[in-house]
Amino acid sequence: MHRRPPPRNERELLLRAEALSGATLGEVAQALGGALDQEPRRAKGRIGQLLEHALGATGGSSPTPDFPELGIELKSVPVDSRGQPRQSTFVCSIAALELAYEEWFSSRARRKLAHVLWVPIDCIPTRLADRVIGRPHLWRPSPHQERALREDWEELAGLIAAGAIDQLDAHRGRYLQVRPKAADGRARACAPGPEDTTLSAVPRGFYLRATFTREILCQDGPGRREHVPG
Amino acid sequence: MHRRPPPRNERELLLRAEALSGATLGEVAQALGGALDQEPRRAKGRIGQLLEHALGATGGSSPTPDFPELGIELKSVPVDSRGQPRQSTFVCSIAALELAYEEWFSSRARRKLAHVLWVPIDCIPTRLADRVIGRPHLWRPSPHQERALREDWEELAGLIAAGAIDQLDAHRGRYLQVRPKAADGRARACAPGPEDTTLSAVPRGFYLRATFTREILCQDGPGRREHVPG
DNA sequence: ACGGATCCATACCTGGATCCTG
DNA sequence: CAGGATCCAGGTATGGATCCGT
Numbered sequence: 001m002h003r004r005p006p007p008r009n010e011r012e013l014l015l016r017a018e019a020l021s022g023a024t025l026g027e028v029a030q031a032l033g034g035a036l037d038q039e040p041r042r043a044k045g046r047i048g049q050l051l052e053h054a055l056g057a058t059g060g061s062s063p064t065p066d067f068p069e070l071g072i073e074l075k076s077v078p079v080d081s082r083g084q085p086r087q088s089t090f091v092c093s094i095a096a097l098e099l100a101y102e103e104w105f106s107s108r109a110r111r112k113l114a115h116v117l118w119v120p121i122d123c124i125p126t127r128l129a130d131r132v133i134g135r136p137h138l139w140r141p142s143p144h145q146e147r148a149l150r151e152d153w154e155e156l157a158g159l160i161a162a163g164a165i166d167q168l169d170a171h172r173g174r175y176l177q178v179r180p181k182a183a184d185g186r187a188r189a190c191a192p193g194p195e196d197t198t199l200s201a202v203p204r205g206f207y208l209r210a211t212f213t214r215e216i217l218c219q220d221g222p223g224r225r226e227h228v229p230g
Numbered sequence: 231m232h233r234r235p236p237p238r239n240e241r242e243l244l245l246r247a248e249a250l251s252g253a254t255l256g257e258v259a260q261a262l263g264g265a266l267d268q269e270p271r272r273a274k275g276r277i278g279q280l281l282e283h284a285l286g287a288t289g290g291s292s293p294t295p296d297f298p299e300l301g302i303e304l305k306s307v308p309v310d311s312r313g314q315p316r317q318s319t320f321v322c323s324i325a326a327l328e329l330a331y332e333e334w335f336s337s338r339a340r341r342k343l344a345h346v347l348w349v350p351i352d353c354i355p356t357r358l359a360d361r362v363i364g365r366p367h368l369w370r371p372s373p374h375q376e377r378a379l380r381e382d383w384e385e386l387a388g389l390i391a392a393g394a395i396d397q398l399d400a401h402r403g404r405y406l407q408v409r410p411k412a413a414d415g416r417a418r419a420c421a422p423g424p425e426d427t428t429l430s431a432v433p434r435g436f437y438l439r440a441t442f443t444r445e446i447l448c449q450d451g452p453g454r455r456e457h458v459p460g
Numbered sequence: 461a462c463g464g465a466t467c468c469a470t471a472c473c474t475g476g477a478t479c480c481t482g
Numbered sequence: 483c484a485g486g487a488t489c490c491a492g493g494t495a496t497g498g499a500t501c502c503g504t
Binding site for chain 1: 483484485486487488489490491492493
Binding site: 272275316318400409410412414440 | 461462463464466467468469470471
């Protein structure tokens, strides 16, 4: 499938993303010379990859942001008929053994969430190709949000670093949570255990709760610029 | 391509290997429902993989031997018209940073070479499919050979662990040598540098010199059993 | 002749996320 | 309805070795 060149600045990125809004995924795929012939259970990550191509994101499996020159991450987020997310959003995987040596500021989670272009996808149509792209939303965490994310992260990372990964479940954290991230339940990764031991646990990732992404998408954004005073 | 079930014991493995001797690679591939359409420069590893399938080896990229139940490694070795190896044989790749903590007995090199089924391939015919499989040779290092391999390994591993990987070249070692093992000269791996530093170097592997594999194949083996007294 | 450079197949890992059962 | 389980694509690493210029 064809991939567009990277956008040269933030404005160019936003213009491209707004140009996509209203289009169906099938139309975008066709414009790139591809097709969306697989159905949902078999195409969990296709939407994100399609948007990457359409917007000129690079990166792949590198640790750099999707738009390295701009320091911006791209996230597609499935929404219902009212434009609201119903599911959690994956942030990044967790290298449990290294978490003890990290701090929030240098963490992968903070870097991933520092500057994000959210692109809502209306997931009511069952067929992938019929789903409609919504208005993009370029976001940075507010001071309040960043504080809350940081507190969650420090609690969760602290538990893992202390060897409590097996006592930790997805109930913890207000905005950020920890859940399995693996091909299946048999996958294994190393993690700190009690008293300086190492144990083997299901690989985990950080996720944002749907309540939090709903809050983000309801903040003032491009879709409401006409109401801003001035 | 079809793969045979694993051999249940050493005898079954040897019988299968002897049954292949005299056959061409093309015949073996055809019997497995495959084909050998690629030519040498494009098929450096095809012969080894073909023999794995034909003999029922498992393993792939696991650290276990090719025949885990038997503890036996499979090595194909290209030979000339006199049945003698003309090239070195790859043993295993080197994890340079970990070599300092290893000893010969627990090393990957010793485990790979502890028990090997050598299968010579007459490489005079240019076309892959026309090459003829020779008599297999099941080998364990003699006390003399094991001592020499160990001395080589300890010298080479010691130099690498001491941070001298960039001063080390393929001239060192009587039987075992160290040479690049990478997709190309731009590949990089971490290695110990001088004075507890870490540097980036071309990935290396251990190889057996052709003089050594010639010695192995000339030892008494299945092909000469009729001359053994008794 | 051989030391350094290289080539293919395949398993594994990571990043993209959504599925789905109790 | 949300926590735990899972799925695909694509890149990387590993294992199989031989190529080839000097």
